[in-house]
Amino acid sequence: MVQICMLINAEKVSVFDVVKKLEKMPSVREVFPTFGRFDVVAFCEVEKREEVGTLVKAVSAIEGVLKTETMVEL
Amino acid sequence: MPLACIMIHCKPGTPPEVLKTVLGMGGIKRGFEVLGAFDVVAECEFKSLEKLGMTVYSIARINGVVSTETLIETLL
16 A cells, blocks of 8 residues: 555635545545645555556546645655 | 644655654554655644644654644644
């Protein structure tokens, strides 16, 4: 398994909806809203490194998501 | 219990040791080395802000840690 930490900027009015949608994604282990430079933090796990791109695309496609910063386990 | 994401910037060559120390701390649910703006990322579960503050302070004092940034779960 490859662990991932995704830091997400979302439209302020959509943060709650973004968190709800992320909670439904199978790869997402923990997700919570936050303040500061980012709006949502998601800890995810994927089987193989090749799946990271697919996960990032899926998260970026969620309505209200503006920007993501992804940190992949070495 | 609320969660926090603690991102740690380390001196070159020290992340593995820093990660080992962090994983040994109470409240740390997961942690791993990463590339990019930070070197180590940890997920922390905490009972109170004071406890979180003590954890972050302890992490900041680990040999090799340059700086930290903590994102705390907020209630919507």
